[in-house]
Amino acid sequence: MREQANNGALRKKGVAILLSLLLLPTEMVYAGGPLTVGGPSEGVSGVPLLWDNTKPIAYRVDGGPLSQQPNGGPVIIDNPTGVARVNKLFAYWSAVPTANLSFTNAGGLLAVGSFPANGDVKTVSDFLAVAGDVTGQTPDPNSCHGGGQSPIMFDADGSIFDGLGLPPEVIGFAFQCAFNPTTGKIISAGAILNGRFQDGINNPNAGNFELTAAEFDQAFAHEFGHFIGLGHSQINVDVLLNAIKTGIPTCSTDDNAGIPLMFPVLGLCTARTTAGLPILAVDDAAWISKLYPVASPPPGGKTSFNLAYGSISGTVFFSDGVTPAQGVNVIARNTDSPRRNVASAVSGFLFTGNPGQTVTCLNPAAPTRQTCSNLGDPFGSRDLALIGHFEIPLPPGTYTISIESVFSGFAGGSSVGPLDPPIPAPGTYSAAGNVSVTAGATTTFNITLQGTQPRFDAFESASLLAPYLRAIWFRRAQMITERQTT
Amino acid sequence: MNWLRGWIMRLPKSSLRRSAVLLFSILTFRLGRAAAQTTNIPARIIRSRALAILTLYICALLSALPLSAQSNAITLPRNLGELVLESETVVQGWVTSVTVEPHTQLRNLVTVVVAIRVEDTLKGSATNSYTFRQAVIDRKDLREKLGYRTGQHLLMILYKTSQFGLTSPAGMEQGRFRIESASSGKLMATNGFGNAGLFRGLDSQLKARSLQLEPEIQAMILNPGVGPASLDQLKSLIRTIAATKSAK
Numbered sequence: 001m002r003e004q005a006n007n008g009a010l011r012k013k014g015v016a017i018l019l020s021l022l023l024l025p026t027e028m029v030y031a032g033g034p035l036t037v038g039g040p041s042e043g044v045s046g047v048p049l050l051w052d053n054t055k056p057i058a059y060r061v062d063g064g065p066l067s068q069q070p071n072g073g074p075v076i077i078d079n080p081t082g083v084a085r086v087n088k089l090f091a092y093w094s095a096v097p098t099a100n101l102s103f104t105n106a107g108g109l110l111a112v113g114s115f116p117a118n119g120d121v122k123t124v125s126d127f128l129a130v131a132g133d134v135t136g137q138t139p140d141p142n143s144c145h146g147g148g149q150s151p152i153m154f155d156a157d158g159s160i161f162d163g164l165g166l167p168p169e170v171i172g173f174a175f176q177c178a179f180n181p182t183t184g185k186i187i188s189a190g191a192i193l194n195g196r197f198q199d200g201i202n203n204p205n206a207g208n209f210e211l212t213a214a215e216f217d218q219a220f221a222h223e224f225g226h227f228i229g230l231g232h233s234q235i236n237v238d239v240l241l242n243a244i245k246t247g248i249p250t251c252s253t254d255d256n257a258g259i260p261l262m263f264p265v266l267g268l269c270t271a272r273t274t275a276g277l278p279i280l281a282v283d284d285a286a287w288i289s290k291l292y293p294v295a296s297p298p299p300g301g302k303t304s305f306n307l308a309y310g311s312i313s314g315t316v317f318f319s320d321g322v323t324p325a326q327g328v329n330v331i332a333r334n335t336d337s338p339r340r341n342v343a344s345a346v347s348g349f350l351f352t353g354n355p356g357q358t359v360t361c362l363n364p365a366a367p368t369r370q371t372c373s374n375l376g377d378p379f380g381s382r383d384l385a386l387i388g389h390f391e392i393p394l395p396p397g398t399y400t401i402s403i404e405s406v407f408s409g410f411a412g413g414s415s416v417g418p419l420d421p422p423i424p425a426p427g428t429y430s431a432a433g434n435v436s437v438t439a440g441a442t443t444t445f446n447i448t449l450q451g452t453q454p455r456f457d458a459f460e461s462a463s464l465l466a467p468y469l470r471a472i473w474f475r476r477a478q479m480i481t482e483r484q485t486t
Numbered sequence: 487m488n489w490l491r492g493w494i495m496r497l498p499k500s501s502l503r504r505s506a507v508l509l510f511s512i513l514t515f516r517l518g519r520a521a522a523q524t525t526n527i528p529a530r531i532i533r534s535r536a537l538a539i540l541t542l543y544i545c546a547l548l549s550a551l552p553l554s555a556q557s558n559a560i561t562l563p564r565n566l567g568e569l570v571l572e573s574e575t576v577v578q579g580w581v582t583s584v585t586v587e588p589h590t591q592l593r594n595l596v597t598v599v600v601a602i603r604v605e606d607t608l609k610g611s612a613t614n615s616y617t618f619r620q621a622v623i624d625r626k627d628l629r630e631k632l633g634y635r636t637g638q639h640l641l642m643i644l645y646k647t648s649q650f651g652l653t654s655p656a657g658m659e660q661g662r663f664r665i666e667s668a669s670s671g672k673l674m675a676t677n678g679f680g681n682a683g684l685f686r687g688l689d690s691q692l693k694a695r696s697l698q699l700e701p702e703i704q705a706m707i708l709n710p711g712v713g714p715a716s717l718d719q720l721k722s723l724i725r726t727i728a729a730t731k732s733a734k
Contacts, residue, residue: 129593134594134596134622134623134624135596136625145625163650163652165645165647165650166658167645167661169562169564169657170559171561171562172559173560176624176625177625240682244683407680408680409680411679412678414659
């Protein structure tokens, strides 16, 4: 009995620690900034995949309760309350004054197959009907993958997650469904929320965990950030590193304020709204504004992006000063409030994380997916000028620039930046001085890392630059010219 | 060279193909000097171009290695003990096939079916081979087959199978460990979160169950960090946890 009691106490303590660290893996991202960037054949190369913001983004919400206790137990969060919470979470994003973004709740779910209009998603089959055919081969036009609706679904008692074979610690997920391959505009996306985390029962032995409403909402505000096209950002990562080292996360109010909502790990600190902080950090507001900027003159209640933001833009180079470096997290901290007023970008965030190659294709001149083993990621630009390039949107002020590695654990679903898994920053950087940002202007600021390994043979580094990265091996005429001038 | 390239592409196994491509590249490099003599192009230029191509090959091949993308789910973190306790099966082995198949019962559901040649079963009754089926929700996961590739060396902590025959790694990314050799030759394991938080709170939980650990394993738990963990130590720890009454 005593051992059981001890176990129970320890388990509760363990759960408390666990719940203070919500990991939030999502899909591969090109952050800080956009979730997905167009590639050679998908969307517009080098341009983030975004919604068409000339009209409100329409989502539809499940007709059932958000949370219900297991085995047909009492409803804990009814449908109107659940819908109101979803509306509130989207409104966090549309409330950013410099972001030209609006949402509309288009009502209940559309009928799909045997699933009725305004229905309650109760079973795995219901979920799959509304989500649609992920292969896109035979999508029902009303489904999410068919581009017919953007559903927000409630798995009130977690039984859908169970049926899909997902472990009990999965809180939910968002997924992008359809986009226009020519324009790169997102057509539909979806999300499903696991109501078991809000059912008032905290019984980890039975696979039933509980989150506070603020923690749960913060998790889905983050997911809805992905829904609208935002990727992950890494700022104040030392809080995470210290938590790993000591086992106990500690963060000041400034630490908490500076950590973006789109940080891959949520809950390192007290939930933002519980701590009295706005749910969006400076980085979140800056990036959503850059992706969906309010033009001049602004509509009522909004502020022109160019009147409120400037930016720092440049390229991160290896020590040779010519070779661009991918995957380095660049952070701009306001000199007056460096932990709080801060934004970031990862170098090369518009460039693909996997360029593939065509040399081994059966016909390198006409590469196809069928005749090539690795054509790389269909997303992300192949424009060599974007390697190592970064842009950070910032409110006017004075900033110090620093660089760091993307945390090695941020891979796969929790990845930050174009490289997955991330690489250690190849060198160091000492800030040369402060950088001023003025509204409506871009300050160019290139970064040359110190102490990087040589990139090429010391005698011929220049000859390996961009123009030669294509099929130089066969460019005989040019080689002969080089030979003649050597 | 074209016929050689074509031959490489016809090789059946991707890993074999990659090896052949590398050999092809190295051969190209080594032949640089000879090529220089026959084409009257300076060997320095030939070699530097060959080196550039070789580097690109390697980059491309590395980038083609599996990403650790799992389903795009938000998950609570769990430590190793909790992952093992909630799991049904823990196996170490080599992935022998990865196929995308529609689910036979559930319309619209696509699954990734992964077959593993089992080297070691740490929990459950898997024998020489073990096959599991995981649901695919997202198009990116479908493209990447949830990050599984033939030839991967993995340690999988798998959650119980659902009524539809579906399962996932316990804790999603947290329950899938990639096994790689360290420079010393020692096998190391890393999960999808770089082992972050893998041993958090584990010491007190194990002490509460009066479980005795080897000193080196105790040290591994008490000095939590991020990065690869010794596969042998990890397996020993998993066996200890799996052997407890509540884990069965």
